[in-house]
Amino acid sequence: MTTDADRPAATRAPADEGARLGFRLTLPAQVLVLFISAFPLLMQLYISLTDWSPLTGSPWPRAWEYWNGFANYLDLVSDGRLWRSIWRTLLVVAVAVPIEFLLGLGLAMLFVDDFPGKRVAYSILIAPMMVVPAVAGYMFFMLFQSGGPVNGLLSLFTAEPVALAWLSNPSTALVAVIVADIWQWTPLMFLILLAGLVGVPQDQLRAAALLGASPAQRLVTIVIPRMKTIMLIALALRVIECIKIFDTLFIMTGGGPGDATQTLSVYIYDITTQDLIWGYVAAIALAILVVLSAGAVWAMRRMAR
Amino acid sequence: MSAIRLENLVKRFGSFTALKPTNLAIGDGEFMALLGPSGCGKSTTMNMIAGMEEPSEGRILFGERDMAGVPMGRRGVGFVFQNYAIFTHMSVRRNLDYGLRMSGRPAAEVRRRTEAMADLLGLGDLLDRPTAGLSVNILQRIAIGRSAIMEPAIFLLDEPLSNVDAAFRAVMRTELKSLQRQFRQTMVYVTHDQLEAMTMADRIAVMDHGVLQQVGTPLEVYNAPANTFVARFIGSPGMNLCAGRLAQTDRGLAVDLGALGLTPPLPPALAAAARNGRSEVIYGFRPEAVHPDPAGLRLPLIVAERIGARTILHLGRGGDTVRAVFQGNPDLPADEIALAPDPAAVRLFDAATGAAIAEA
Amino acid sequence: MAEIALRSVSKRFGDTVAVDMADFTVADNEFFCLFGPPLSGKTTILRLILGLEQPDAGEIRIDGHVANGVSPAGRNIAMVFQNLALFPHMTAEQNIRFPLAERREPEAAIRARVADAAAKLHIGHILHKHPAQLSGGERQRVAIARALVRDPAAYLMDDPISALDARLREEARVELKRMQRDAGRTLIYVTHDQEEAMSVADRMAILDRGRIVQIGTPTELYDRPASPYVARLLGSPAMNLVPPGALPGTPANGAQVGIRPEDLRVSPGQGATVTGVEPLGGYTVLTIAAGALTLRAMLRGQPAFSPGEAVAVSADPARVHVFGPGGERLAG
Numbered sequence: 001m002t003t004d005a006d007r008p009a010a011t012r013a014p015a016d017e018g019a020r021l022g023f024r025l026t027l028p029a030q031v032l033v034l035f036i037s038a039f040p041l042l043m044q045l046y047i048s049l050t051d052w053s054p055l056t057g058s059p060w061p062r063a064w065e066y067w068n069g070f071a072n073y074l075d076l077v078s079d080g081r082l083w084r085s086i087w088r089t090l091l092v093v094a095v096a097v098p099i100e101f102l103l104g105l106g107l108a109m110l111f112v113d114d115f116p117g118k119r120v121a122y123s124i125l126i127a128p129m130m131v132v133p134a135v136a137g138y139m140f141f142m143l144f145q146s147g148g149p150v151n152g153l154l155s156l157f158t159a160e161p162v163a164l165a166w167l168s169n170p171s172t173a174l175v176a177v178i179v180a181d182i183w184q185w186t187p188l189m190f191l192i193l194l195a196g197l198v199g200v201p202q203d204q205l206r207a208a209a210l211l212g213a214s215p216a217q218r219l220v221t222i223v224i225p226r227m228k229t230i231m232l233i234a235l236a237l238r239v240i241e242c243i244k245i246f247d248t249l250f251i252m253t254g255g256g257p258g259d260a261t262q263t264l265s266v267y268i269y270d271i272t273t274q275d276l277i278w279g280y281v282a283a284i285a286l287a288i289l290v291v292l293s294a295g296a297v298w299a300m301r302r303m304a305r
Numbered sequence: 306m307s308a309i310r311l312e313n314l315v316k317r318f319g320s321f322t323a324l325k326p327t328n329l330a331i332g333d334g335e336f337m338a339l340l341g342p343s344g345c346g347k348s349t350t351m352n353m354i355a356g357m358e359e360p361s362e363g364r365i366l367f368g369e370r371d372m373a374g375v376p377m378g379r380r381g382v383g384f385v386f387q388n389y390a391i392f393t394h395m396s397v398r399r400n401l402d403y404g405l406r407m408s409g410r411p412a413a414e415v416r417r418r419t420e421a422m423a424d425l426l427g428l429g430d431l432l433d434r435p436t437a438g439l440s441v442n443i444l445q446r447i448a449i450g451r452s453a454i455m456e457p458a459i460f461l462l463d464e465p466l467s468n469v470d471a472a473f474r475a476v477m478r479t480e481l482k483s484l485q486r487q488f489r490q491t492m493v494y495v496t497h498d499q500l501e502a503m504t505m506a507d508r509i510a511v512m513d514h515g516v517l518q519q520v521g522t523p524l525e526v527y528n529a530p531a532n533t534f535v536a537r538f539i540g541s542p543g544m545n546l547c548a549g550r551l552a553q554t555d556r557g558l559a560v561d562l563g564a565l566g567l568t569p570p571l572p573p574a575l576a577a578a579a580r581n582g583r584s585e586v587i588y589g590f591r592p593e594a595v596h597p598d599p600a601g602l603r604l605p606l607i608v609a610e611r612i613g614a615r616t617i618l619h620l621g622r623g624g625d626t627v628r629a630v631f632q633g634n635p636d637l638p639a640d641e642i643a644l645a646p647d648p649a650a651v652r653l654f655d656a657a658t659g660a661a662i663a664e665a
Numbered sequence: 666m667a668e669i670a671l672r673s674v675s676k677r678f679g680d681t682v683a684v685d686m687a688d689f690t691v692a693d694n695e696f697f698c699l700f701g702p703p704l705s706g707k708t709t710i711l712r713l714i715l716g717l718e719q720p721d722a723g724e725i726r727i728d729g730h731v732a733n734g735v736s737p738a739g740r741n742i743a744m745v746f747q748n749l750a751l752f753p754h755m756t757a758e759q760n761i762r763f764p765l766a767e768r769r770e771p772e773a774a775i776r777a778r779v780a781d782a783a784a785k786l787h788i789g790h791i792l793h794k795h796p797a798q799l800s801g802g803e804r805q806r807v808a809i810a811r812a813l814v815r816d817p818a819a820y821l822m823d824d825p826i827s828a829l830d831a832r833l834r835e836e837a838r839v840e841l842k843r844m845q846r847d848a849g850r851t852l853i854y855v856t857h858d859q860e861e862a863m864s865v866a867d868r869m870a871i872l873d874r875g876r877i878v879q880i881g882t883p884t885e886l887y888d889r890p891a892s893p894y895v896a897r898l899l900g901s902p903a904m905n906l907v908p909p910g911a912l913p914g915t916p917a918n919g920a921q922v923g924i925r926p927e928d929l930r931v932s933p934g935q936g937a938t939v940t941g942v943e944p945l946g947g948y949t950v951l952t953i954a955a956g957a958l959t960l961r962a963m964l965r966g967q968p969a970f971s972p973g974e975a976v977a978v979s980a981d982p983a984r985v986h987v988f989g990p991g992g993e994r995l996a997g
Contacts, residue, residue: 203390206357209377210384211404225394342830470703471858498831504943527946540946542835593947608839610864613887613900614927619839634884
């Protein structure tokens with residue numbers, strides 16, 4: 001039986017030739033990507049199965065000397081600090097992301113049609129996303145000081161001046177961190193959802209209006225159903241990123257007061273730099289990677305439908 | 306009351322005037338075609354009737370009611386878009402019953418009316434199928450049904466058959482016409498295809514560059530075009546229009562068409578009206594209104610289109626082309642054809658304005 | 666010897682048979698039309714000739730050689746796309762010389778070929794302009810010149826004028842006919858508009874769901890359709906199909922009798938009723954109810970018939986078409 005490879009080159013169908021050439025041309029890029037993504041992953045996997053730490057003095061390829069199998073993974077299951085940090089992270093995500101989503105959607109709906117000053121408003125709205133996260137952290141650090149502008153603003157509405165110590169009070173510190181996240185990332189939701197809104201065909205909206213649908217009915221029956229995919233993408237993107245929340249938060253609170261705002265990333269940072277138990281850290285990182293990947297795959301399957 | 310009246314209607318987009326002051330009256334239950342080439346203002350006019358655009362000046366009245374400020378959802382018009390604007394994320398049924406559901410009709414009534422409309426349009430089997438992937442012909446039927454089910458008094462269609470294949474167009478024309486007869490709606494139909502307008506309309510409004518050229522029944526615009534634009538646009542092919550000079554011959558006033566030759570003498574009534582201080586006219590005759598005549602115009606044959614029931618001849622010399630249409634598939638001499646226009650069918654137009662010269 | 670031939674070519678996509686045993690030969694310099702309703706296989710055949718698809722069975726011969734397996738670049742066929750695909754940043758001349766410049770032909774040869782193509786298509790005076798400065802017809806000529814400059818065995822067009830306004834289409838098809846004659850090259854043309862096909866084609870092939878059902882000149886296909894399918898496809902309004910003997914003038918044999926609307930004789934009388942009148946100016950289409958039959962008649966000029974009027978309808982016996990039970994044409 002003659003296969004494709006047996007037939008002389010001139011008679012191979014054009015489509016095959018294109019694919020082969022493409023493969024050969026992208027080989028260098030493929031090797032690079034492999035090196036950048038696969039290698040660190042394998043290295044992490046290797047270290048996570050050991051008890052290695054830089055304090056031991058040996059270089060990491062010799063980590064096998066400290067082999068301890070799945071001990072790290074078992075440890076993390078019973079690590080109270082880890083689970084508390086996960087809980088705090090999920091709390092932040094559960095509050096921040098929906099607010100970002102709804103605010104972003106509301107703003108996007110305002111921006112579908114033209115209005116005077118739209119360009120200026122647009123630039124102002126996008127600005128928070130452009131701010132370096134560390135700078136944003138410092139900015140909110142100053143805003144939330146007990147003698148700072150936030151309290152000053154609130155004092156306008158209350159009888160007695162408000163002097164909350166936002167960042168030194170365990171309950172309010174998380175609130176401040178959430179506010180900072182919302183400020184920084186609502187613009188992203190706004191952008192993505194605006195793109196989705198603009199993609200809703202004008203003619204269909206007009207047809208719906210001509211058939212007697214009110215703006216609210218058009219929103220529910222036409223706009224939102226057509227935006228399902230985009231909304232899912234926006235939410236998935238933001239949830240995954242928010243779980244990794246670090247920069248702004250760390251500058252604002254350092255994880256404190258105490259461990260009141262010690263989210264997952266902060267916890268990993270702490271044990272990496274302070275306790276230096278890198279084997280354990282690798283295990284945590286991989287475990288999270290697996291969980292988030294599973295979540296992403298699930299989300300993508302739903303989107304494809 | 307579903308008569309429509311446009312009074313001094315104007316539409317401008319920035320510095321561009323899409324519709325110059327226009328007056329048009331469409332009768333209750335009339336099928337009116339807005340006919341013209343791309344960019345003539347027909348779609349703009351229709352969008353204003355529907356409420357999708359606001360007039361720059363003038364008014365639109367439905368019956369006696371001024372529609373200024375009435376939003377498009379409240380005008381009670383049905384609208385079929387050129388690209389159907391089907392709700393592609395919904396099933397056929399949900400498209401058809403959309404309007405009824407939005408207005409809160411009881412579920413049983415919605416079901417009954419949806420199924421009746423689906424049967425009428427041959428969509429019964431497809432009701433619960435998703436609309437994605439259905440053929441263009443079916444999508445168009447759904448678009449029509451979706452509007453028709455609301456039983457609007459006024460039905461607006463914006464070139465609904467331009468994306469549909471040629472064979473299906475003929476079928477849909479008949480269906481649309483019978484739909485209109487059945488529901489007694491006022492129908493306004495935008496098209497660039499004069500055959501479509503002639504086939505379906507009670508009256509045709511011919512437009513060009515934002516100006517209404519003529520309004521009349523199909524036969525009126527065919528037999529008595531108001532100007533050269535209408536004369537050329539109506540008919541397939543359109544009227545032959547040849548520039549010429551009036552020339553007195555011993556058999557009467559004729560027109561010298563330069564390279565194309567000398568026409569037969571003009572009928573007396575037309576000759577009398579033509580003279581009126583003119584020396585140049587535009588001589589018009591329809592391709593179907595010619596007969597072989599050795600003493601008439603002798604013209605070389607450029608191309609012959611044999612399209613079955615008719616043969617269209619393209620004749621001419623020196624860049625001027627004239628068309629003639631004969632029935633069936635006659636044998637033709639290879640080089641020159643001698644023919645003359647039927648005297649009763651000759652039309653004259655003013656060389657400067659293009660307006661028709663009426664018989665004295 | 667620039668002949669294109671398909672021998673028993675078949676192509677399927679998954680379960681669907683797109684082309685079924687297509688067999689035809691296109692002669693040198695011929696304007697050959699592939700005609701049929703949407704999804705009948707016309708575009709697939711074009712793609713097979715071009716080399717964008719490979720046949721599952723059968724042979725495609727171009728210029729006497731078997732072209733199966735040869736990539737599109739290797740075949741000597743040029744394609745003119747519906748949107749013409751002219752490079753907007755190049756002048757007409759640069760567009761036309763592009764295929765030759767790509768192949769690094771000698772400059773003298775390029776100039777000669779470009780001049781030749783431009784002369785044939787009467788575009789010498791606009792070679793220096795950019796596509797945006799040209800009219801639609803001029804652009805089409807430039808696109809064809811670009812296709813011709815490679816000296817192809819044939820050039821192909823897929824429904825190039827369907828996007829134009831009706832009036833422009835009527836003019837464009839005459840233009841295309843003249844262009845093809847001027848160019849002196851085989852043109853294989855796909856369309857679903859029957860009037861357009863009959864107007865432009867020297868010969869045409871009628872397709873029905875992937876099968877070629879009849880090939881011939883437009884006149885042959887119109888006057889002697891091989892089946893009711895072909896008969897109803899050509900001509901508008903479509904041919905009336907009635908039971909044998911149902912109308913005066915129709916023979917009593919066969920399974921179906923076809924009479925074209927222009928071959929029906931209608932006069933005031935008895936036996937049928939006019940139900941619709943379409944005044945088209947040069948001719949009038951009447952819809953007539955004769956018993957259980959609905960007929961359409963096409964009469965010259967503007968005869969005075971009105972809906973509801975009683976008429977007598979008969980067929981011209983010399984112009985009827987008789988079809989047998991299997992849909993085949995019977996003598997007569």
